[in-house]
Amino acid sequence: MEGFLATPVGQLALTVAQAMALLVPLLIGVAYLTWAERKVLAAMQMRKGPNVVGPFGLLQPFADALKMLMKETIIPAGASRVLFILAPMITFMLAMLAWAVIPVNDGWAIADINVGILYLFAISSLGVYGIIIAGWASNSKYAFLGALRSAAQMVSYEVSMGFVIVTVLMCVGSLNLSEIVRAQENLWFIVPLFPMFVIMFISALAETNRAPFDLPEGESELVAGFFVEYSSMSFALFFLGEYANMILMSALITILFLGGWYGPFGLFPALGPLWFAFKICLCLFVFIWVRATFPRYRYDQLMRLGWKVFLPFSLVWLVITAAALKLFGWLPA
């Protein structure tokens, strides 16, 4: 067995097995995130939510998936065919691709690369292509407007997100995601860097086009935004990609601020992956909670928040953090 794993074929098989072990729970998680969102929203609005298919409506996501598969794929007459089909695939693939570097437990990343955080940032900044290509290829005004909005929004909020990440990196002294988590063994970064955590969370909402920043798909003005023309499986891919991105952003927040696989106060260190999953669920709950609570932003308010509030604030906080690290000699070796 050891000998087989050392060969290139063995390595390939091992990587595929690892990817499966990560992606299958992830996709099931995505399916149940849609269910959880409907249940939580329903509870907050004093309704019952899905409760017919299976006990507590637990089979609802599978019924929905089946429904999506049975529907007809429609490609608009004026659409750019190749790009139209490619766009949802890009969105979905990028959402899956990023998970290659996420450390679920100490040493449990498929690829524990040196520049893990940069890889994540690169992949998340590519997410805009799926949307912008979808908007353009649909050859529809609503879709195009949605795509333009989304592109501007994602590019804007990436800037402050970059500064947040740089602040955390200064405290760690490494770009490796596992190192970032290990640096939080005694003190999670949410405590000293709480304002950055807030900025990161709100930027994550904007990056994933979630309420209250869901202008790209603002149904009251744009019907459904960039995916108006999509149906059936191509729509389902967008949907899955969006929810997988939510989970990814929650994982990123967990790694950067919530101590990854560590339990609070060093509790139950053996339960690393469970702690990690629990923290992701907590973040996701807040994502849904925000959606149930806040009305949608106006577009100028969104841009103002990104450029005139978050950007200067995170810049100043970055300088303050750097000064404090230097002054007290806390800089990592």
Added chain:
Amino acid sequence: MIAAAAFYLFAAVLIASAVMVVTSRNPVHSVLFLILGFFNAAALFLIAGAEFLAMILVIVYVGAVAVLFLFVVMMLDVDFAQLREGFQRYAPVGGVIGAILLLELVLIFGTWQFAADAEGLRLAPMPEGVENTRALARVLYTDHVWLFQIAGLILLVAMIGAIVLTLRGKTTTKRQDIGRQIARSGSVQLRQVPLGAGLGQIGIERPPVEPPAGEKPKQVEHHGHGGHH
């Protein structure tokens, strides 16, 4: 062997997509091929062991610059027929410029000499045990810190210049004063109202809107749009 095969694969796709950027009929497709080219260049960086540069290439060029390209190209109303009209007239000029550039490249690379220890440095570009990112940062922030900072300042000046050019001399632009907007008292009110009562009945009036200083609101004359006919 695998590394060499990967290199030739990425290099071939890179060149092919570069050709497609130039020859593609649709400018949006050109930009998308450009992005594919960036990706392959990043992959080449990865093969060369420069993982930091690879990631930065993807983040900066693909994640930001190309998005803006795509933005602009999608909004442009390009007339392809007009674009191709002058092709034969301008082809000689373009050819001459291309030839001059080629000549210059040949002159430069013809006299290019490799340092004696270049081969060894290329195989191990970094000291043992130092990450790529760290090695790059050491060079940038110790040996070349002034050049690095000046480069940053030049970019800043360019950015400010672009903003100034955009905002120059437009006195008629309508501008939003967020401070005034928020400070306007009485624009948001929360009141307990009895069910079924209208605004007028319970004495709620709309806040007075003061006209902007110096101009009077124009009276709009109504010409029977949606009126009785």
